[in-house]
Amino acid sequence: xxxxxxxxxxxxxxxxxxxxxxxxxxxxxxxxxxxxxxxxxxxxxxxxxxxxxxxxxxxxxxxxxxxxxxxxxxxxxxxxxxxxxxxxxxxxxxxxxxxxxxxxxxxxxxxxxxxxxxxxxxxxxxxxxxxxxxxxxxxxxxxxxxxxxxxxxxxxxxxxxxxxxxxxxxxxxxxxxxxxxxxxxxxxxxxxxxxxxxxxxxxxx
Amino acid sequence: xxxxxxxxxxxxxxxxxxxxxxxxxxxxxxxxxxxxxxxxxxxxxxxxxxxxxxxxxxxxxxxxxxxxxxxxxxxxxxxxxxxxxxxxxxxxxxxxxxxxxxxxxxxxxxxxxxxxxxxxxxxxxxxxxxxxxxxxxxxxxxxxxxxxxxxxxxxxxxxxxxxxxxxxxxxxxxxxxxxxxxxxxxxxxxxxxxxxxxxxxxxxxxxxxxxxxxxxxxxxxxxxxxxxxxxxxxxxxxxxxxxxxxxxxxxxxxxxxxxxxxxxxxxxxxxxxxxxxxxxxxxxxxxxxxxxxxxxxxxxxxxxxxxxxxxxxxxxxxxxxxxxxxxxxxxxxxxxxxxxxxxxxxxxxxxxxxxxxxxxxxxxxxxxxxxxxxxxxxxxxxxxxxxxxxxxxxxxxxxxxxxxxxxxxxxxxxxxxxxxxxxxxxxxxxxxxxxxxxxxxxxxxxxxxxxxxxxxxxxxxxxxxxxxxxx
Amino acid sequence: xxxxxxxxxxxxxxxxxxxxxxxxxxxxxxxxxxxxxxxxxxxxxxxxxxxxxxxxxxxxxxxxxxxxxxxxxxxxxxxxxxxxxxxxxxxxxxxxxxxxxxxxxxxxxxxxxxxxxxxxxxxxxxxxxxxxxxxxxxxxxxxxxxxxxxxxxxxxxxxxxxxxxxxxxxxxxxxxxxxxxxxxxxxxxxxxxxxxxxxxxxxxxxxxxxxxxxxxxxxxxxxxxxxxxxxxxxxxxxxxxxxxxxxxxxxxxxxxxxxxxxxxxxx
Numbered sequence: 001x002x003x004x005x006x007x008x009x010x011x012x013x014x015x016x017x018x019x020x021x022x023x024x025x026x027x028x029x030x031x032x033x034x035x036x037x038x039x040x041x042x043x044x045x046x047x048x049x050x051x052x053x054x055x056x057x058x059x060x061x062x063x064x065x066x067x068x069x070x071x072x073x074x075x076x077x078x079x080x081x082x083x084x085x086x087x088x089x090x091x092x093x094x095x096x097x098x099x100x101x102x103x104x105x106x107x108x109x110x111x112x113x114x115x116x117x118x119x120x121x122x123x124x125x126x127x128x129x130x131x132x133x134x135x136x137x138x139x140x141x142x143x144x145x146x147x148x149x150x151x152x153x154x155x156x157x158x159x160x161x162x163x164x165x166x167x168x169x170x171x172x173x174x175x176x177x178x179x180x181x182x183x184x185x186x187x188x189x190x191x192x193x194x195x196x197x198x199x200x201x202x203x204x205x
Numbered sequence: 206x207x208x209x210x211x212x213x214x215x216x217x218x219x220x221x222x223x224x225x226x227x228x229x230x231x232x233x234x235x236x237x238x239x240x241x242x243x244x245x246x247x248x249x250x251x252x253x254x255x256x257x258x259x260x261x262x263x264x265x266x267x268x269x270x271x272x273x274x275x276x277x278x279x280x281x282x283x284x285x286x287x288x289x290x291x292x293x294x295x296x297x298x299x300x301x302x303x304x305x306x307x308x309x310x311x312x313x314x315x316x317x318x319x320x321x322x323x324x325x326x327x328x329x330x331x332x333x334x335x336x337x338x339x340x341x342x343x344x345x346x347x348x349x350x351x352x353x354x355x356x357x358x359x360x361x362x363x364x365x366x367x368x369x370x371x372x373x374x375x376x377x378x379x380x381x382x383x384x385x386x387x388x389x390x391x392x393x394x395x396x397x398x399x400x401x402x403x404x405x406x407x408x409x410x411x412x413x414x415x416x417x418x419x420x421x422x423x424x425x426x427x428x429x430x431x432x433x434x435x436x437x438x439x440x441x442x443x444x445x446x447x448x449x450x451x452x453x454x455x456x457x458x459x460x461x462x463x464x465x466x467x468x469x470x471x472x473x474x475x476x477x478x479x480x481x482x483x484x485x486x487x488x489x490x491x492x493x494x495x496x497x498x499x500x501x502x503x504x505x506x507x508x509x510x511x512x513x514x515x516x517x518x519x520x521x522x523x524x525x526x527x528x529x530x531x532x533x534x535x536x537x538x539x540x541x542x543x544x545x546x547x548x549x550x551x552x553x554x555x556x557x558x559x560x561x562x563x564x565x566x567x568x569x570x571x572x573x574x575x576x577x578x579x580x581x582x583x584x585x586x587x588x589x590x591x592x593x594x595x596x597x598x599x600x601x602x603x604x605x606x607x608x609x610x611x612x613x614x615x616x617x618x619x620x621x622x623x624x625x626x627x628x629x630x631x632x633x634x635x636x637x638x639x640x641x642x643x644x645x646x647x648x649x650x651x652x653x654x655x656x657x658x659x660x661x662x663x664x665x666x667x668x669x670x671x672x673x674x675x676x
Numbered sequence: 677x678x679x680x681x682x683x684x685x686x687x688x689x690x691x692x693x694x695x696x697x698x699x700x701x702x703x704x705x706x707x708x709x710x711x712x713x714x715x716x717x718x719x720x721x722x723x724x725x726x727x728x729x730x731x732x733x734x735x736x737x738x739x740x741x742x743x744x745x746x747x748x749x750x751x752x753x754x755x756x757x758x759x760x761x762x763x764x765x766x767x768x769x770x771x772x773x774x775x776x777x778x779x780x781x782x783x784x785x786x787x788x789x790x791x792x793x794x795x796x797x798x799x800x801x802x803x804x805x806x807x808x809x810x811x812x813x814x815x816x817x818x819x820x821x822x823x824x825x826x827x828x829x830x831x832x833x834x835x836x837x838x839x840x841x842x843x844x845x846x847x848x849x850x851x852x853x854x855x856x857x858x859x860x861x862x863x864x865x866x867x868x869x870x871x872x873x874x875x876x877x878x879x880x881x882x883x884x885x886x887x888x889x890x891x892x893x894x895x896x897x898x899x900x901x902x903x904x905x906x907x908x909x910x911x912x913x914x915x916x917x918x919x920x921x922x923x924x925x926x927x928x929x930x931x932x933x934x935x936x937x938x939x940x941x942x943x
Contacts, residue, residue, distance in 0.1 A: 018437070018440075019297060019298060019300070019372075019437070020372065020374075020432075020433055020434075020435075020436035020437045020442070020443060021436065021442045021443070022372065022373060022436070022442055022443035022444070022445055022446035022449065023442045023443065023444045023445040023446065024445060024446055024447065025444065025445040025447065025448075026445075026447050027447050027448055027451045027492075031451070031488070031491065031492070034488065034491075035455070035485075035488050038484060038485055038487065038488065039485070041484075042481040042484055042485060043481075045477070045480070045481055045484075046474075046477050046478060046481050049473060049477045050473055050474045050477035050478065051472065051473040051474055051477075052474065053472070053474045053705075054472065054473075054474070055472050055705050055706065056472070056932060056933045057472055057473045057474075057933075058470070058471075058472060058473055058821065058823055058933050058934060059467075059468075059473050059476070059750075059751070059821075060751055060752055060753045060754065060810075061473070062473070067932075067933070067935075069785055070754060070785060070806060070935055071715070071932065071935050072715065072716070072804065072805070072806050072930070072935055072936070072937050073804065172718075252874055253872070256864065256865075256871065256872055256873060256874045256875065257865075257874060257875040257877075258874070259874060260874065260875035260876070260877040260878065261877065261878065262878070263739070263878045266739065266740070266874055266876075267740070267743060267744065267874055268739045268740020268741055268742075268743045268744070269739070269740055271740065271743050272740050272743060330738035330739065331738070332737065332738065332740065333737075333832065334737035334742060334832040334834050335832060335834075336742070336743075336837065371683070376683065376687075379683065379684070379687065380687045380691075383684070383687055383688070383691070384687075384691055387691065387695070391695065391699055395699070395703075396832070401707075402703050402707045403706075403707050403708075403709060403828065404706060404707070404709055404824055404825075404827045404828045404830065404833060405706055405824040405827045405833055405835075406702050406703045406706045406707040407830075407831075407832060407833045408827075408833050408835045409698060409699075409702040409703075409706070410698075410699055410702075410703070412698075413694070413698040413699055417694070454690070457687070457690045457691065458690055458693075461690070461691060461693070461694035462693075462694050462697065462698065465698070466837070468748060468750035468812075469748060469835070470748045470749075470821065470822035470823050470824055470826065470827070470835070471702070471706070471824055472705070472706075472824070475698070475702065478697070540752075543750075544746050544836075544837065544838060544839040544843075545838070545839065546838065546840075548837060548838065549837075549838055611839075615811050615815060616815060616839050616842070618841075618842075618868070618870075618871070618872060619870060619872065622872070
């Protein structure tokens with residue numbers, strides 16, 4: 001058995017003195033065609049599933065649009081989105097879209113003690129009636145005039161803007177309801193005079 | 206081919222003898238690590254039979270033994286064995302003696318020292334925590350330096366070739382020489398040495414490394430060796446050069462992008478791109494299949510246990526292994542097979558069924574040549590062949606079944622347990638086979654060393670009779 | 677073809693492509709990730725681990741737990757549910773009549789939008805709730821898939837590739853009781869019958885009770901796993917750290933990448 005095996009293995013390995021050679025028959029066309037076909041299918045697959053290199057798209061979502069559409073929209077989220085839009089239209093040009101205020105234009109809103117109040121009643125007076133004269137914001141003195149920018153907005157829209165201001169840029173205060181706005185609008189009347197800082201302080205939070 | 210050269214051709218025996226010292230160190234160490242690695246695999250799989258078996262000894266617990274076994278198989282056996290075989294192939298193809306042969310001799314020692322350091326580190330818990338990269342920094346540096354030293358000698362030998370046109374194996378093996386230092390240094394610098402990458406970027410680098418090392422690098426080495434030895438052993442030419450090169454480029458181009466699992470917690474473009482690339486692997490698989498079938502068709506020999514048998518079967522094993530890789534990446538199958546034993550089985554088939562069997566065949570073929578002596582136990586070669594083939598089948602097939610059962614039962618905790626227990630039988634057979642190789646190599650080295658001592662002693666005692674001593 | 681150098685260059689370019697695509701690009705895209713904000717609550721995510729849990733991660737690494745446990749949850753899809761928050765003042769009866777005719781759960785995005793529009797047309801107010809679906813989600817009581825943000829504080833990140841045991845991405849939320857984890861590490865089959873997990877007894881110390889009174893740390897083991905009378909099993913610091921780490925593993929905050937409606941905000 002032992003000798004048979006070794007004889008057999010001897011018979012099938014040739015003396016290894018010659019180095020191997022290779023024939024030169026070329027690769028047929030069909031294999032290139034198959035390659036191109038697979039490449040096409042692969043690109044289609046990537047286009048469908050790959051999310052085009054978006055860092056936030058994970059399976060099972062296939063694209064950033066699909067992911068955006070799936071985001072949960074609670075009532076608060078809807079209000080925040082509407083508030084952001086109106087804020088950037090009416091307020092952002094002076095207070096800044098980042099809420100940081102602008103020198104010689106308007107004081108900051110982020111972290112401002114006028115915004116971070118328990119309720120929103122005092123804050124709501126400012127866009128509805130306007131504000132003039134010296135006030136102190138975050139330890140700095142300001143002396144500007146602000147028109148009643150919010151008087152033209154509906155109760156719902158203004159409530160959304162104030163909700164957005166009170167819930168953005170690190171501010172974490174509660175929502176403002178349209179009913180709050182309605183109440184304050186009635187208080188300031190049809191032809192309001194801009195408030196002063198002192199008068200504003202007498203308003204309840 | 207060689208007769209064209211007017212200069213005196215270097216005799217094959219001289220070329221082989223120039224490889225003797227470095228290859229002996231590489232192969233002996235590799236055989237030892239193979240035995241130890243398979244022994245640790247058996248120890249690890251004891252846990253399937255009796256989970257609390259190593260509750261007392263943390264060193265042999267599954268998490269340690271399994272990692273150590275895997276690393277020994279790859280870094281202990283596959284890489285040094287592949288380096289040794291590559292050196293010999295480069296020397297033979299260039300028809301010159303090995304250039305700078307002291308470099309690989311020193312490097313082989315460094316390599317095995319690095320593996321030893323890594324083994325101790327894993328068993329004592331000093332691992333990096335990344336599969337296939339568990340070795341700590343000191344060990345990784347030793348391995349890196351050793352590899353580069355050996356690669357320098359291999360490339361220098363390549364540069365000395367007389368036949369300027371390249372043989373297909375040249376491409377595969379040169380790419381392997383370049384790719385390993387690249388992926389190994391990238392992975393170690395970004396993952397093990399310190400932590401410059403944050404969060405899940407670590408995992409992406411790790412998947413990239415694992416796929417490029419285990420699948421691509423081993424495929425380059427295995428196919429390079431098969432495409433060299435198969436024509437040589439059958440006396441047939443390789444059919445054909447261009448198919449082999451087509452396989453080479455498509456494997457490099459697509460294979461290097463595979464490996465990121467479909468369910469990975471990373472943005473969708475990464476796994477999608479990887480699945481795309483895995484699907485494209487169909488092309489190199491097709492090309493390799495054509496080369497193997499066409500080349501083998503010319504050889505009408507049945508030699509189950511000869512080195513030809515190893516090379517033929519090992520080469521063919523690339524096909525099922527790569528097909529399983531592609532199948533596991535298909536979206537409809539990956540949902541079921543991902544995170545099951547199926548993936549582990551594919552990796553083991555690639556390492557043990559393809560890489561190890563090819564390298565074992567090459568070692569059994571080369572060692573008698575470089576030593577200029579037959580193996581002490583020639584019958585061990587076919588015995589080890591049958592043990593390895595049955596062992597791989599008995600190890601991998603049950604794992605595949607266990608994986609499918611696990612996936613279909615949605616990870617029911619005891620799914621496929623019977624098959625896991627059965628797979629240990631395959632490991633035991635593989636271990637027995639590797640012991641045969643170790644015995645052959647160690648006995649041969651021992652005899653050679655004794656002869657060497659005798660020669661030296663004879664030279665000292667009776668300098669005049671020096672020439673009569675058989676070396 | 678005949679020059680080694682041109683081959684070297686071609687190989688370099690081919691391999692370099694994959695290196696740039698899967699090493700450089702993801703490192704630039706994800707390696708610079710910062711803390712994110714969870715949806716709804718606005719909390720920062722991920723939460724910083726305690727020191728004990730950070731040490732526990734190294735115990736997890738050193739013992740090779742990653743060999744058998746993954747830490748990544750997959751998600752197959754999302755399911756939408758339309759919930760009525762208020763029937764409105766205009767015509768509550770019409771709203772409740774309409775609702776009884778509509779399917780409001782298990783919808784896709786389009787169907788949910790259509791249903792919500794129908795209800796709001798008759799004056800009802802609705803919210804659309806989002807639930808992650810998939811085998812992993814139901815198997816491991818998860819609420820969403822794992823995303824890159826979950827692993828920001830991990831070093832090393834050990835996602836694993838094999839589930840010989842369960843997935844651990846959300847284990848801290850799924851099993852928040854430390855004592856159960858400790859008992860499971862000491863004697864897995866005392867918690868899960870026929871558990872395949874090895875015992876990690878070497879993370880515990882069996883010692884004599886002091887004056888016959890069990891210490892507060894001692895495990896409360898079932899009779900068949902208990903030690904001899906007068907002795908007790910106490911976790912070593914390593915075991916406590918490992919459990920602290922396990923409890924810190926959570927994937928339960930809604931994020932932009934993987935949104936869902938948290939149970940607490942559901943009315």
